Amino acid sequence: MSAGQNVSVVIPAYNEEKTIAGVLQTLQAMEQITEIIVVDDGSNDQTVETAQAACPTVRIVQHPYNIGNGAAVKSGIRAATGDVIVLMDADGQHPPEVMAEMLEDIGRYDMVVGARAMSSQATASRTVANTVFNLYASYIVGYRVPDLTSGFRALKADIARSFVYLLPNGFSYPTTLTIAFFRAGYAVKYHPFSAAKRHAATSSKVRPLKDGFRFLLTLTRLAVLFVPLKIFLPVSLFLTLSGGGYVITQLMFYRRFSGFGGLVTTIGIFIFMLGLISEQIALLRLVNSER
Numbered sequence: 001m002s003a004g005q006n007v008s009v010v011i012p013a014y015n016e017e018k019t020i021a022g023v024l025q026t027l028q029a030m031e032q033i034t035e036i037i038v039v040d041d042g043s044n045d046q047t048v049e050t051a052q053a054a055c056p057t058v059r060i061v062q063h064p065y066n067i068g069n070g071a072a073v074k075s076g077i078r079a080a081t082g083d084v085i086v087l088m089d090a091d092g093q094h095p096p097e098v099m100a101e102m103l104e105d106i107g108r109y110d111m112v113v114g115a116r117a118m119s120s121q122a123t124a125s126r127t128v129a130n131t132v133f134n135l136y137a138s139y140i141v142g143y144r145v146p147d148l149t150s151g152f153r154a155l156k157a158d159i160a161r162s163f164v165y166l167l168p169n170g171f172s173y174p175t176t177l178t179i180a181f182f183r184a185g186y187a188v189k190y191h192p193f194s195a196a197k198r199h200a201a202t203s204s205k206v207r208p209l210k211d212g213f214r215f216l217l218t219l220t221r222l223a224v225l226f227v228p229l230k231i232f233l234p235v236s237l238f239l240t241l242s243g244g245g246y247v248i249t250q251l252m253f254y255r256r257f258s259g260f261g262g263l264v265t266t267i268g269i270f271i272f273m274l275g276l277i278s279e280q281i282a283l284l285r286l287v288n289s290e291r
Contacts, residue, residue, distance in 0.1 A: 005083040006034035007103065008157070010076030012069050013051070014041040016090035021054035023088075026096040028055045032103055035059060038090070039076045042066035047090075068169035069151075077160050086154045093195045094152040102154045102191050110159055110186035111177070114152035116195045129212055133219065137175065140223045140230050141182035146190050149174050149215075159186060166225075171211060172218045183226040184286055226282055232275025239268030 009027055013020055020038070027036055036058045038051045042065040051058050061075050077085060084106050088094040094114065102112040118127060130149060137145040151174050163180045167173045181188050223231050243264030250258040 005106075006081065007032050007084045007086060008080035008082030009033055009036045009086045009088065009099075010073065010080055011036070011038045011088055011090045012041060012072030012076065013038050013043065013047050013090040014066060014069070014072070015043045015045045015047060017043075017046045017050045019092040020047060020051050020090045023090055023092055023096065024051055024055035024058060028057065030096060030100065032100060033086075034082050035080070037061060037076050037079055039063070039072040039079075041069065041072040069171050070167050070173035071169040073151075073173050074164050074167050074169075077157075077164055080157060083157055084154060085157045085160050088152050095193065095196060098152075098191070098193045099154065105189050105191070106154050106156065108187070109189040111153060111155040111181050112189045112191050113147065113174075113178070114150050115147035115190040115192050116150055117192060133175075133215065136216075136219055137178065140219070140227055141179055143182055143188075145178060146192075148178055152193075153177070155181075168218065170214070172215055175215070175219060176222060179222045179226055183282075224278065226286075228278035228282055229275045232271055232278065236268045236272035236275060239264050239271065241268075243268055 011020070011023065024036065024038075027033055036055060037060075038048075038058055039061045040048050040051075040063065042063045048060055048062065051060065059079065061079050063072065063075065073087060076087075084103065086099055086103070088096075088099070098114060102114060105112045130147070134145050134148050137148045149171075153174070155177070159181070160177075163177065166180055167176050178188070220231065243261045243266075246261035247258050247265065250256055250261060
C-alpha cells in the first residue's frame with residue numbers, strides 16, 4: 001500500500017453483540033486504519049450500543065430492518081471515504097492482524113482476498129460445496145480461485161464503487177466482486193490465512209441447502225452476465241454435435257433424414273449465436289462501467 005493512503009474498514013453486522021467489541025478494540029489499535037464503519041443491518045440486540053462503547057470513534061450506518069449482508073456491504077462501500085476499503089465480518093473469524101499483511105499488497109494488486117485454509121471450513125459438506133464452487137468459478141474467470149466466498153478482502157475504493165450496482169443484497173456479494181474484478185482485468189491476489197473459530201454464542205446465518213442452490217444459480221447468472229460463451233458454448237456444442245451425429249447416423253444406416261436431429265442441431269447453432277451476441281453486450285457493459 002502506498003504511503004498516505006487512507007484505509008476504511010467496513011464491517012456488516014447483524015446481531016453481533018457478543019463478538020463485535022473484541023473486533024473493534026483490536027482494529028482501533030492499528031495505525032493503518034483511518035476509519036471504521038459498522039453497518040448495522042437491522043439488528044434486534046445491542047450490536048450498535050456495544051460497538052459504540054468499544055470504539056467511540058466508530059461510524060455507525062444503520063438499516064431500518066434486515067435487508068441482507070450484501071446490502072450492508074454496499075452501504076458501507078458508499079459511506080467509506082478511504083482510498084482502500086477492507087471488508088471483514090463482525091463475528092471474529094477474520095483476524096485483524098492478517099489485514100496488515102493484506103494491505104501490503106494493495107498497490108501491486110487491486111484486490112487482496114483472505115483465502116481460508118481447508119481446515120477452517122465449518123463442516124465437511126461445506127468444504128465439498130466450496131470446492132465445487134471454487135472449481136466452477138475458476139472455469140468462469142480462467143484463473144485459479146482458491147476461496148470464492150471469503151468476505152475478508154481489501155480492495156481499491158474507486159474500483160469497488162464502480163461495481164456496487166452489481167452486488168446482490170444477500171451473501172453472494174464476494175462471488176460477484178471476484179468475477180467482476182477478474183473479468184474487468186484487475187489484478188487479484190489470494191492471501192492464505194486460518195480463520196478463527198466461531199464464537200460459541202454465534203452461529204452461521206447461511207442455510208447450506210437453500211443458500212447453496214441459490215448460490216449456484218447466482219454463479220451461473222454471473223457467468224452469463226460477464227462471460228456468456230462459457231455457458232452458451234458447451235450447451236451449443238453438445239446440442240449441435242448430438243443432433244448432427246443423430247442426423248448422420250440416420251442417413252448412413254437408414255437412408256432417411258431425421259427431422260428431430262435437424263431441429264436439435266438448429267437449436268444448438270441458435271444458442272451459439274445467442275452466446276456471441278451476449279458476449280458483445282457483456283463487453284459493452286464493461287466498457288461503460290469504466291467511463
